[in-house]
Amino acid sequence: METNTKKQELELHIAELERSIAELxxxxxxxxxxxxxxxxxxxxxxxxxxxxxxxxxxxxxPIVQNELRDMFVKMKGDKTE
Amino acid sequence: MxxxxxxxxxxxxxxxxxxxxxxxxxxxxxxxxxxxLIYLLLVAVSLIGSGFKISAGDQAKELFAFASNPVAGxxxxxxxxxxxxxxxxxxxxxxxxxxxxxxxxIAIPMVMGANIGTTIxxxxxxxxxxxxxxxFRRAFAAATVHDFFNLLSVAIFLPLEIxxxxxxxxxxxxAGLLVGGDAMDVxxxxxxxxxxxxxxxxxxxxxxxxxxxxxxxxxxxxxxxLTIFVVITLIGKLLKSLMVGKAKDILHSxxxxxxxxxxxxxxxxxxxxxxxxxxxxxxxxxxGSGVFSLRQIYPFTLGANIGTxxxxxxxxxxxxxxxxxxxxxxxxxxxxxxxxxxxxxYGIPFLREIPxxxxxxxxxxxxxxxxxxxxxVLIVFFIAPLILIGxxxxxxx
Numbered sequence: 001m002e003t004n005t006k007k008q009e010l011e012l013h014i015a016e017l018e019r020s021i022a023e024l025x026x027x028x029x030x031x032x033x034x035x036x037x038x039x040x041x042x043x044x045x046x047x048x049x050x051x052x053x054x055x056x057x058x059x060x061x062p063i064v065q066n067e068l069r070d071m072f073v074k075m076k077g078d079k080t081e
Numbered sequence: 082m083x084x085x086x087x088x089x090x091x092x093x094x095x096x097x098x099x100x101x102x103x104x105x106x107x108x109x110x111x112x113x114x115x116x117x118l119i120y121l122l123l124v125a126v127s128l129i130g131s132g133f134k135i136s137a138g139d140q141a142k143e144l145f146a147f148a149s150n151p152v153a154g155x156x157x158x159x160x161x162x163x164x165x166x167x168x169x170x171x172x173x174x175x176x177x178x179x180x181x182x183x184x185x186x187i188a189i190p191m192v193m194g195a196n197i198g199t200t201i202x203x204x205x206x207x208x209x210x211x212x213x214x215x216x217f218r219r220a221f222a223a224a225t226v227h228d229f230f231n232l233l234s235v236a237i238f239l240p241l242e243i244x245x246x247x248x249x250x251x252x253x254x255x256a257g258l259l260v261g262g263d264a265m266d267v268x269x270x271x272x273x274x275x276x277x278x279x280x281x282x283x284x285x286x287x288x289x290x291x292x293x294x295x296x297x298x299x300x301x302x303x304x305x306x307l308t309i310f311v312v313i314t315l316i317g318k319l320l321k322s323l324m325v326g327k328a329k330d331i332l333h334s335x336x337x338x339x340x341x342x343x344x345x346x347x348x349x350x351x352x353x354x355x356x357x358x359x360x361x362x363x364x365x366x367x368x369g370s371g372v373f374s375l376r377q378i379y380p381f382t383l384g385a386n387i388g389t390x391x392x393x394x395x396x397x398x399x400x401x402x403x404x405x406x407x408x409x410x411x412x413x414x415x416x417x418x419x420x421x422x423x424x425x426x427y428g429i430p431f432l433r434e435i436p437x438x439x440x441x442x443x444x445x446x447x448x449x450x451x452x453x454x455x456x457x458v459l460i461v462f463f464i465a466p467l468i469l470i471g472x473x474x475x476x477x478x
């Protein structure tokens with residue numbers, strides 16, 4: 001009898017927790033969608049960055065140069081060892 | 082509580098100012114400019130078709146014999162589009178060439194290649210996030226998921242096309258249905274040809290009349306190609322400014338809905354702005370910010386693949402004469418190929434995950450070294466195409 005009561009309590013508790021989780025998921029989804037709508041409102045800014053593709057490549061190239069330089073330095077270092 | 086569609090402007094400040102457009106003006110002027118440019122696009126396609134026909138005569142098939150190797154055709158489409166950065170330009174040119182006598186079977190792999198080549202644009206856009214750690218990882222994955230989808234699509238459909246020619250047959254059936262029986266006039270588009278033909282004829286007979294046929298044809302074709310490039314670039318700029326509000330509305334309406342809505346939204350936005358590069362490049366910063374997950378933006382990029390087919394279909398309306406049906410056929414094949422790619426690859430769960438997995442893996446690698454980015458671009462768009470051509474020639478395909 002006591003076991004059955006305990007079981008029922010646990011089942012009720014689980015059902016409550018599941019309800020709470022479901023509500024939290026809904027709230028999370030709503031927050032995410034709100035952020036998404038806000039990001040969409042900034043679409044013009046993204047269009048602007050798209051126009052500057054060549055600037056993007058010019059910014060990227062020094063990073064590639066540094067990594068190539070580091071790679072060659074490391075390879076030389078490995079050889080001398 | 083439902084998410085509202087109007088929000089405060091309190092968000093990450095863009096680092097670059099919105100440039101003053103050189104096409105500023107009341108809306109109706111811009112729409113008139115768009116209409117004028119579309120007319121020029123149709124004239125340009127007609128120029129390519131006529132020019133190619135004049136210069137190549139009956140030798141069109143022999144002229145493009147080097148591209149009869151489907152891998153070579155694929156590579157031509159890929160590299161040309163990667164360099165020009167516009168699949169709409171390349172597919173419109175292909176429509177024009179088919180109108181001039183290029184066999185449809187040779188054009189099909191080129192169209193597939195154009196799908197791959199166009200993805201270089203959003204990859205370049207993603208590089209704008211390179212100094213921002215995780216943001217770059219997300220943005221790069223969002224860009225390359227499109228690449229991997231198109232590569233997978235080619236890997237599946239090109240061998241099937243080589244073996245069975247099913248796309249060519251489907252395109253022919255559909256074109257036949259649309260224009261009806263043996264009639265070579267693209268019936269419903271008769272109103273376009275009378276306004277497109279005069280400038281082409283004027284150029285051919287009056288401006289270039291003194292030149293030999295071959296020279297006339299070559300000049301016309303080159304002029305057509307150059308015009309298409311300029312026109313599509315200008316149309317893209319105009320439509321971007323005209324349609325950005327509409328694009329935002331469509332994106333807002335897709336938030337919180339499923340992938341079908343995402344695919345449809347991507348399609349509609351691409352039709353409106355006449356550029357798949359614009360749509361997929363817009364998605365990159367949205368994903369980079371972390372507000373949209375890779376899985377959420379994936380359907381939008383697929384919709385862009387379908388939406389971009391509208392340009393080739395538009396170009397096909399400019400073609401007159403016996404090759405009109407072939408021009409329509411290749412434009413329809415472009416649409417069928419992209420549609421089937423989305424249906425099969427996105428529709429089959431196992432296939433659907435492959436581009437996502439590949440994009441994530443590559444993006445993670447780039448966090449260790451940006452040289453993976455360089456290696457990826459060089460391999461996919463330049464080195465692998467050369468190796469494939471060499472390999473296929475060696476195997477005698």
